[in-house]
Amino acid sequence: MRFWVTGPLKFVWDIAFYPNCRNYWWRDVLFLDNFYFGDPVCVGQAWYLGTDMQLYLVAPLIILPLYFSKKFGKAWLFLLTAASAIIPAAIIYQYDLPPTSLSNPLVT
Known part of the structure; x- marks a missing residue:
């Protein structure tokens, strides 16, 4: 890339x-x-x-149980959905985070 960059902003x-x-x-x-x-x-x-790429690599862990076993796949999907709601809620509760990122000092 450094050999292709030319012009007045090359120093950047x-x-x-x-x-x-x-x-x-x-x-x-x-x-x-x-x-x-x-x-x-x-x-x-x-x-x-x-x-x-990471989502592409993880997707078979979610899709294949649904394909091979409907009952286990639905239970697995329910567990992942519940975990994706419970884990962020627990983190928000543990660290007493604000309800929006606009007041977060890391963002502002």
């Missing part, structure tokens, strides 16, 4: 992006950059590729 690549890409390129290649929130990144918009 040299100063801001190139050092991060030199040190943290492996996060983008292994699709793990969405786990390093707040750390320096090489390609910031690539977090979505990591998230998409």
Whole structure:
């Protein structure tokens, strides 16, 4: 990338992006950059590729039980749905988080 960037904003690549890409390129290649929130990144918009790949790898664990056994698959789906509601509620209760992220100091 550093050989393709030209023009008046080339110094931005040299100063801001190139050092991060030199040190943290492996996060983008292994699709793990969405786990390093707040750390320096090489390609910031690539977090979505990591998230998409991880969901692609986890999807068979949800879909295959539904395909092979309707009864077990429905129970498994109910358990995952309940866990996806209970776990965030427990975290919100434990840390006394506000009801919206707009008042969260990490966001503002």
